[in-house]
Amino acid sequence: MEKSQVVKGAFLLSIAALVTKIFSAIYRIPFQNMAGDMGFYVYQQVYPFFGMITILALYGFPVVLSRQIAEKKAQGKDDEVKELLSYTFWGLLILSLLLCIGFLLFAQSIALFIGDESLYTVIQLVGFGFLFLPLLSVFRGAGQGINHMAPTAFSQLSEQAVRVLGILFVTFILTSQGYDAYAVGEGAMYASLLGSGIGTIILILLAKKGDIGFNIKGSFKSFIQHNASFLKQSVFICLNSLILLLFQLIDVFTVVRGLQVLDVADVNIYTAKGVYDRGQPMIQLGTILITSIALAVVPLLSNAIAKQHHQDARRYRDVMMRLAILLGGGATIGLFLLMDSLNVMLFTDQAGTNVLRLFVLSILPCSIYLAGAAIIQGYGRIHIPVYAILAGLITKTAGNIVFIDLFESTMGAALANVVAFTVMMIIVLYSLKKIDQTIFIQKQSFVTLVVVLLSMGLVVFGLKIGVETIFSTPYQRSAHALQAIFLAIIGALFVGVAVCLSNVFTLREWASAPKLAAVKRRIIRTFMKN
Incomplete structure (x- = not known):
């Protein structure tokens, strides 16, 4: 019975992942049709940053955390699960706050390095996306660790559905009102943040919270060691999922800069x-x-x-x-x-x-x-x-x-x-x-x-x-x-x-x-x- 439940859960997650990937690819086509190539450019200059947040919150942090929880439970160390979850949550919270603050403070520098100072506000908005990482990762990992896959699957689908529909709706409204490409990019980022927020709420409502605790016990050294190892494993495990985004990130920092040495107007x-x-x-x-x-x-x-x-x-x-x-x-x-x-x-x-x-x-x-x-x-x-x-x-x-x-x-x-x-x-x-x-x-x-x-x-x-x-x-x-x-x-x-x-x-x-x-x-x- 338990094996059957695991298979069903894995199948549910696979279907959710497939549908999410299809949505992720397809929605950009009507988005480009409405926003034009200039609007598409603005969105694609910041999308890789937000996409990496999504990948880490789906295929990186939760996968590693679920494995660690499963190992603890298999060894009969149920009492250590809460400690594991609290270490992970606070570690991710600190990391997320640092990244958020970094994007807010250095958005202008990043925009200048990219070659388009007007991206400043859109890049700032990306920083707020990191704030959803701790809850999304911990609740997903905790559920997957006890083979409770439904919350992850439903939150993943709802998050992507709200994001896609929100982006398309906001883009339609803004373009029909004559707003420029950068305003459209900002609207798309607000819709993306809304998707992450809805996904987080659904996950919390559906999750089994019995094993989740946020009180830190243990030494500062063990806290640092756990999170350093956790981050390394998480990035390591989802590198293949990140590869297309990493290539896009290289394009973000090199394509515009490379073309700006030519005698061509920036808008072109x-x-x-x-x-x-x-x-x-x-x-x-x-x-x-x-x-x-x-x-x-x-x-x-x-x-x-x-x-x-x-x-x-x-x-x-x-x-x-x-x-x-x-x-x-x-x-x-x-x-x-x-x-x-x-x-x-x-x-x-x-x-x-x-x-x-x-x-x-x-x-x-x-x-x-x-x-x-x-x-x-x-x-x-x-x-x-x-x-x-x-x-x-x-x-x-x-x-x-x-x-x-x-x-x-x-x-x-x-x-x-x-x-x-x-x-x-x-x-x-x-x-x-x-x-x-x-x-x-x-x-x-x-x-x-x-x-x-x-x-x-x-x-x-x-x-x-x-x-x-x-x-x-x-x-x-x-x-x-x-x-x-x-x-x-x-x-x-x-x-x-x-x-x-x-x-x-x-x-x-x-x-x-x-x-x-x-x-x-x-x-x-x-x-x-x-």
Whole structure:
């Protein structure tokens, strides 16, 4: 019964995380449509700071705290749980207050360093977001530590729903009243803070408070040691979840600065950064599925390794790598080929289409990196992804500095993204080979997979040329949308049918997903009849 409850709780959290990530990517599209590229620029210049707060309050602090609570309870040390929670709460409260005060005092300096002093007020508002960290983290961690997952899931969903709806509502009101981009950015931050507040209230109302205490006992030294270790583990454990935000943070501090050395008006630079940021929701959507699959596969892999079922472990890791290439490769090729129509469909015009084409090429190496990092963590080598991330951040920073100057546009930042993720991918693939003497197990399956993806690309490209030749007049937005959706569906169907008819996945792998296996049999019967 208890095991069933754990599985249900884990499933609930996974669904909440998936829905939250989808919301996080999608809402930026209507936001950009209302706020324009300048409004999108303002929001994206401060979003990475707030996004990191959200990630730490969801995947960092609560995860580490829940593990520590579970360990205490498993050892029969229930009396130490309250002490653990109080240490954590007060440690996070002190940290949050320091960060909040830091943002309030140094907002102007941060804005000047970014290259846009007008961001001053919006950056100040970010500081207040840190104040929600202690309660969100402690109540979530306490609930997860006793397998009481519902409060975390519901608070997560409510927080994101209020934030997204609030941002869109406030943006609509402010833009319709003629307010400028910075006022829209401030409104979006107020809506984000409201979301955090509602999430905190719901969490407190639903949480079981029996084990939660805030009275500190013990020495100051043990308090410091606990919180230093706690912070280190928390950041360590959610680095993969932070990677896209860390890359965006590098862009915040380097893109505008890099473009300001050119003889271009600041408003044009800010707009160019806003156009470049159109790629952020695309890369998020392109990698959501693989991160969700990783959450399901890693426990299976770790369990197989712990039981020394090495054949099963190899099978799990190989399936995950094929899925990463299938999903990441399919998304990369599709977005690259259809970017001109997708750009108009999603963001109203074709500004920055070539920059975005280059930007989305990072989806494939990013997907392979995420899959490889998850596999390596399953093998217990949790330090390797950290090295890969450090190498990626250094490469991204250096790439932005060099390439933006070289290309004299945001094309340089897009190229830096691709190069950085490629470096990270190479590191995890090399590490996989060192761990298990090979990268790919079913080599023929990978060859077939590459052929399927390239064939899909040729089919979509051929159809695209045909459609554009027949309808040679300039497209309206609706026509671009119809073309993008039609060709995306054709490409997805082509890949789906080709995967079912080929040896990309083995019979045993199909058998592990009965519903998908039934679809495969129907497709095969249909093609055999014809």
